[in-house]
Amino acid sequence: MKVVIIGASFAGVSAAFAIRKKHPTAEIHLIDKQQTIGYLPGGINLYFDKTIGPIDTAQFVSEQQLADKNISLLLNAKVIGMDSKQHVIKYEKQKGEFLLSFDKLILATGSSQWSQKITGSDSEKVLKYKFLPGVKEAIKRIEDSEKVALIGGGQIGGEAAETLLKMNKEVHLFERMDYLLFKYFDEEMIRPVQEEMSARGVIFHFDETVEKITDMDEGLLIETKQSNLLCDSAIFAMNVRPNLQYLDEHIRRHTDQTVLVDQYLQTSQKDIFAIGDCIQVPYSLSKESFYIPLVNNAVRTGLVVAQNLVEPTTPFAGSIRTIGTRLVDHYIASTGLTEAEGLFYDQPISVAHVQQQSSLFSRGEKIHGKIIFEKESHKLLGAQLVSKADILEKINTLALGIQTGQTLEEFYQKDFLYHPYYSNVIDITNQLGFEGLWSEAYED
Numbered sequence: 274m275k276v277v278i279i280g281a282s283f284a285g286v287s288a289a290f291a292i293r294k295k296h297p298t299a300e301i302h303l304i305d306k307q308q309t310i311g312y313l314p315g316g317i318n319l320y321f322d323k324t325i326g327p328i329d330t331a332q333f334v335s336e337q338q339l340a341d342k343n344i345s346l347l348l349n350a351k352v353i354g355m356d357s358k359q360h361v362i363k364y365e366k367q368k369g370e371f372l373l374s375f376d377k378l379i380l381a382t383g384s385s386q387w388s389q390k391i392t393g394s395d396s397e398k399v400l401k402y403k404f405l406p407g408v409k410e411a412i413k414r415i416e417d418s419e420k421v422a423l424i425g426g427g428q429i430g431g432e433a434a435e436t437l438l439k440m441n442k443e444v445h446l447f448e449r450m451d452y453l454l455f456k457y458f459d460e461e462m463i464r465p466v467q468e469e470m471s472a473r474g475v476i477f478h479f480d481e482t483v484e485k486i487t488d489m490d491e492g493l494l495i496e497t498k499q500s501n502l503l504c505d506s507a508i509f510a511m512n513v514r515p516n517l518q519y520l521d522e523h524i525r526r527h528t529d530q531t532v533l534v535d536q537y538l539q540t541s542q543k544d545i546f547a548i549g550d551c552i553q554v555p556y557s558l559s560k561e562s563f564y565i566p567l568v569n570n571a572v573r574t575g576l577v578v579a580q581n582l583v584e585p586t587t588p589f590a591g592s593i594r595t596i597g598t599r600l601v602d603h604y605i606a607s608t609g610l611t612e613a614e615g616l617f618y619d620q621p622i623s624v625a626h627v628q629q630q631s632s633l634f635s636r637g638e639k640i641h642g643k644i645i646f647e648k649e650s651h652k653l654l655g656a657q658l659v660s661k662a663d664i665l666e667k668i669n670t671l672a673l674g675i676q677t678g679q680t681l682e683e684f685y686q687k688d689f690l691y692h693p694y695y696s697n698v699i700d701i702t703n704q705l706g707f708e709g710l711w712s713e714a715y716e717d
């Protein structure tokens with residue numbers, strides 16, 4: 274079996290390793306237009322805070338690891354076309370064009386940062402650093418800039434703001450909504466983080482949608498309906514769009530241009546699959562599917578596609594959008610539905626808040642937690658955690674509870690470890706389940 278995977282990043286690489294395990298004798302080819310593989314998109318922050326040395330070392334996999342598994346890697350090769358009926362793709366390398374046939378094809382070409390809506394956002398002073406060439410350019414420009422605008426107040430924008438603050442830059446953050454990270458947090462949960470960012474110098478421009486960027490001799494002019502700002506450079510910290518210019522007309526797509534796949538990740542063409550940022554993923558809490566470009570979805574779809582290459586056996590479980598990061602000394606994590614999104618959920622929801630020490634002795638910092646659940650059935654729907662203690666891993670427990678359809682009653686008495694130094698007498702995740710139940714009692 275000859276398997277060709279286009280795109281050697283999180284999705285493509287995880288698929289290649291999983292296919293090698295399941296099909297030890299398969300011929301596996303990974304193709305990518307980059308010169309190197311495995312760049313970590315958040316690497317620029319690791320570089321500026323000196324967690325890593327040279328930016329090229331922000332890598333999650335090496336060429337050697339692929340070679341060790343007998344996976345062939347073709348770099349500097351851009352796929353420019355395909356014939357899905359004839360089972361062949363066309364790629365460009367050093368100005369020559371070549372054909373490659375396949376028995377099974379996996380589309381893992383991910384996404385890039387671009388916007389049709391913001392005029393001028395393709396200027397080279399508007400920095401996009403998902404891939405290594407972009408990040409190298411961004412490093413130079415950021416170092417030379419005094420005043421930087423961030424377009425987007427999601428995870429990328431938040432993390433960039435912190436990095437820029439540490440570099441003593443003047444930071445302006447534009448966000449069309451009225452608070453940070455609105456996809457993942459309710460306003461009251463993220464407010465302390467936002468206040469700390471303001472106190473450290475971030476100038477927020479909430480409720481402002483960037484419409485136009487003009488590259489001028491003096492710098493970049495950022496225009497919204499409410500204001501104009503002249504700055505030295507801007508960071509494009511917004512949504513990404515799939516890279517699929519090479520598809521032929523037989524591969525069906527959604528209106529947002531992502532590839533349409535069935536639950537086994539197969540496209541509308543036999544033997545052709547799509548994974549990672551090329552596809553929408555089913556939202557585990559409703560019957561809809563969404564575009565949720567996250568590494569965890571890319572890796573998991575890579576693992577699942579390996580199961581389904583020969584026979585459709587394993588449906589993809591979907592996503593509840595679990596994230597976590599650290600901003601201005603606060604660890605913040607979220608999974609599942611927010612209270613604000615509850616408006617669109619088809620059942621009434623309830624919420625409960627908890628405040629708890631992270632542990633009695635080991636620098637016991639306060640943890641703020643919130644749980645969102647179905648009012649009637651008590652099924653868990655979402656959770657958010659904010660603390661100066663590192664609680665990031667705890668969100669995975671909550672995510673598993675949601676993914677496996679647990680109720681408050683089941684969740685509050687799940688097993689947990691207790692240690693007098695490292696933990697509290699009741700884990701915050703159990704406490705959230707318990708508070709959820711009691712919040713209902715108070716209401717009645």
Ligand code: FAD
Pocket residue numbers: 279280281282283284285304305306307314315350351352353381382383384385386402403429513516519548549550551566567568569571
């Ligand atoms: P991609 O990583 O986009 O990789 C696609 C690959 O395909 C690339 O290597 C590309 O060169 C190649 N390719 C594209 N077109 C062609 C072609 N025609 N021919 C050959 N090769 C091609 N997610 C998280 O979960 N956590 C984070 O902390 C996080 N941080 C992020 C920070 C930034 C700045 C950005 C922009 C995104 C971040 N994300 C994060 C999102 C995450 O990067 C993506 O979800 C993830 O990279 C998707 O992986 P993928 O393998 O599907 O695609």
